[in-house]
Amino acid sequence: MGVDLPYYYPINDFGPVMKGMVIGGLGIVHVFLAQFAIGGGAIMCYFQWLAHTGRCAAAQQFLDSYFKFLVLISFVLGALTGVGMWFAAIQISPRTIGLMVHEFHWVWAIEWTFFALEVVAGYMFYRYGGLLLNRRRMQLLLIYTAAAWFSLFWINGILSWQLTPGAWTADGKVWSGFFNTSFWPSLFYRSVTSLTIASLAACVVINTMTGLDVERKRQLINRAAHLLAPMVLMPALGVWYLQAIPADSRSWLLGGSPAMTMFVALSVGASLLIGLYAIVALVWQRLYINGATAALLCALALAATAGGEFVREGSRKPYTVRQTLYANSITREEVVRLRAVGSVTADPYPLRNAGAYLNDQLRLGARVYRFQCSVCHTVSGANGLTHLTGSWALDQKRMNIAKLQFTKPFMPPFAGTAEELEALVQYLTWENASRPSTWEASNDRTAIANIEKWLIEAGPERVGEGEVRSERESARAEARGSLESSEVSFPSMGADE
Numbered sequence: 001m002g003v004d005l006p007y008y009y010p011i012n013d014f015g016p017v018m019k020g021m022v023i024g025g026l027g028i029v030h031v032f033l034a035q036f037a038i039g040g041g042a043i044m045c046y047f048q049w050l051a052h053t054g055r056c057a058a059a060q061q062f063l064d065s066y067f068k069f070l071v072l073i074s075f076v077l078g079a080l081t082g083v084g085m086w087f088a089a090i091q092i093s094p095r096t097i098g099l100m101v102h103e104f105h106w107v108w109a110i111e112w113t114f115f116a117l118e119v120v121a122g123y124m125f126y127r128y129g130g131l132l133l134n135r136r137r138m139q140l141l142l143i144y145t146a147a148a149w150f151s152l153f154w155i156n157g158i159l160s161w162q163l164t165p166g167a168w169t170a171d172g173k174v175w176s177g178f179f180n181t182s183f184w185p186s187l188f189y190r191s192v193t194s195l196t197i198a199s200l201a202a203c204v205v206i207n208t209m210t211g212l213d214v215e216r217k218r219q220l221i222n223r224a225a226h227l228l229a230p231m232v233l234m235p236a237l238g239v240w241y242l243q244a245i246p247a248d249s250r251s252w253l254l255g256g257s258p259a260m261t262m263f264v265a266l267s268v269g270a271s272l273l274i275g276l277y278a279i280v281a282l283v284w285q286r287l288y289i290n291g292a293t294a295a296l297l298c299a300l301a302l303a304a305t306a307g308g309e310f311v312r313e314g315s316r317k318p319y320t321v322r323q324t325l326y327a328n329s330i331t332r333e334e335v336v337r338l339r340a341v342g343s344v345t346a347d348p349y350p351l352r353n354a355g356a357y358l359n360d361q362l363r364l365g366a367r368v369y370r371f372q373c374s375v376c377h378t379v380s381g382a383n384g385l386t387h388l389t390g391s392w393a394l395d396q397k398r399m400n401i402a403k404l405q406f407t408k409p410f411m412p413p414f415a416g417t418a419e420e421l422e423a424l425v426q427y428l429t430w431e432n433a434s435r436p437s438t439w440e441a442s443n444d445r446t447a448i449a450n451i452e453k454w455l456i457e458a459g460p461e462r463v464g465e466g467e468v469r470s471e472r473e474s475a476r477a478e479a480r481g482s483l484e485s486s487e488v489s490f491p492s493m494g495a496d497e
């Protein structure tokens with residue numbers, strides 16, 4: 001059998017808000033907190049050691065204050081944003097989630113087991129830490145930290161696979177996908193970031209502690225700053241990471257895409273400021289750092305995380321799983337088929353308020369927009385298509401959309417018929433004219449013929465990617481197709497025939 005039609009999910013409309021911003025916003029906070037939880041474990045272990053070897057007088061007091069803060073912030077907010085991520089992703093990118101679960105079922109199971117262990121160990125420490133002997137406390141903290149770090153280890157394989165699936169694309173094996181080229185650099189980078197965040201948070205907490213004189217606090221801060229030392233590895237890890245990612249993504253980060261380059265600069269700049277401050281003020285001069293400065297450094301770390309996550313998500317475009325699944329939930333294999341049979345012909349979901357559209361062509365256009373474009377664009381809000389195409393003549397719209405992957409390399413190829421494309425153009429033009437109350441459906445045979453010609457010229461693949469697809473890869477896609485049609489119980493990758 002050939003390639004199937006995609007499985008259709010209901011697509012929610014977030015109004016003027018870009019969907020990527022919803023996921024991105026939640027993701028940034030979640031990643032920041034999750035990394036804080038890991039680094040927090042490490043710093044707790046360090047201070048526990050300082051406490052029971054008698055190296056630092058106020059270490060015990062610090063442990064109690066810090067742990068409350070860690071539990072409150074990272075457990076409560078971390079769990080809430082984690083649930084929020086799933087809640088948003090399942091609406092915005094259900095097929096990507098489906099593929100991630102399908103390919104990495106047991107890896108998720110392992111990851112959640114470690115997460116459960118982390119929560120149990122953390123809770124036990126919270127509840128019984130005060131009653132335990134030093135040795136037991138240390139063991140509990142070590143379990144907590146190892147579990148937290150291993151949950152990063154497992155999730156990191158899945159996230160890095162999305163950008164660099166590498167050998168998995170050809171052999172489909174779980175471990176080829178998991179231990180992909182960006183796995184190690186991103187794991188190490190995130191580990192260092194975790195320590196950094198935990199250390200800066202410690203400086204904030206130490207400032208809020210009562211009943212300690214400044215000298216004690218200074219000692220604690222200098223100890224906490226030791227966890228900033230691994231930051232010296234960051235430049236090397238950053239270069240390693242850049243080398244591991246695909247050449248086109250790399251070129252966007254390094255100037256090719258102004259937005260992405262800006263976020264790289266934000267991330268690098270913020271990290272540099274933290275690093276310089278750490279070296280000069282904390283390690284070398286052994287200065288005291290007050291609450292405001294500590295909070296500012298934390299904010300910088302959040303900015304660095306935000307930049308980094310934006311870059312990681314952005315550089316994957318137009319894919320959510322590189323070489324496999326486009327962000328609009330269409331696979332590379334499906335493009336050809338959808339161009340022949342239409343992208344929304346089999347889409348069972350009605351338009352919201354369908355009566356507001358004046359004719360069937362506008363309704364078709366709106367559905368094509370919803371299916372193929374709405375994951376990255378809004379109609380007239382953020383990254384709005386009416387603004388982007390507002391000044392273009394009709395034929396310009398037709399051509400630039402037919403050659404979408406050339407118009408901007410971070411867009412997938414158009415995956416529908418010429419009639420659908422014309423309907424989309426009419427729909428956008430109608431929206432751009434603020435939905436006038438009369439609108440004739442276009443019936444322009446020359447326009448359709450031109451669109452067909454442009455679609456053929458553009459081809460169904462991204463620039464330079466036609467040849468990437470090997471014999472084995474197509475064979476695998478074929479095998480996957482027939483495998484899935486027999487798996488009735490797993491709908492997200494399913495076949496319609």
Ligand code: HEC
Nearest residue numbers: 317318327328372373376388389401407408410411412414
């Ligand atoms: C993977 C995400 C993604 C998808 C899917 C996507 N786009 Fe885009 N598109 C972008 C990004 C990012 C830009 C750049 C916006 C900018 O430059 O400000 C863009 C820009 C554009 C532009 C402006 C190009 C220019 O040269 O100024 C048009 C027109 C456009 N998209 C149309 C579409 C249409 C129509 C669809 C659906 C058939 C679509 N896009 C699907 C991400 C996407």
